Amino acid sequence: DADVTQTPRNRITKTGKRIMLECSQTKGHDRMYWYRQDPGLGLRLIYYSFDVKDINKGEISDGYSVSRQAQAKFSLSLESAIPNQTALYFCASSGTGTDTQYFGPGTRLTVL
């Protein structure tokens, strides 16, 4: 079984709709992250959480919110989706030590 899972894997929605992307990890990691990937721009950090009570904005948090429901779960919400939020979204988790990040398979979101 995958260590980091994301649901849904694909989603098409309309402008103005509220969308939630969910992430779970079974690695027992304290740290979790949400990134978006756009062609030629690499990964950009949206939000990150170093434990259940810790939530931090990344470089592109506007238009997004997150919830850390438990150590293993970290969800990303788009309150009112817009077309330029069309992208591939990745969740990741990491432990201490080498800070190696373990990524989910990604969610492809299309906002029409």
Place this chain on the structure above:
Amino acid sequence: GEDVEQSLFLSVREGDSSVINCTYTDSSSTYLYWYKQEPGAGLQLLTYIFSNMDMKQDQRLTVLLNKKDKHLSLRIADTQTGDSAIYFCAETPRTGGFKTIFGAGTRLFVKA
């Protein structure tokens, strides 16, 4: 500021060596990483190097680190078609909240 730069494309013939280069700006990072992303998948750690090392070899992979020039490279010997993927360079600076900074990714094309 924090920045990781790498070229966007590299094309090699099967059996040749591939060298993917990366420059970074923050010298406080303890580890520097290479991640691999295959089509339709999330990123997976390929290898990492501790900042007090100059070189790390792991089977067909050789990582070279030049701390003076803040230059990191990944050499893949005997490149195979299965090595076709996007390769991301990354660092986790000890300043700025311990967030991992990713480059934009180098897309490696391997021609048969």
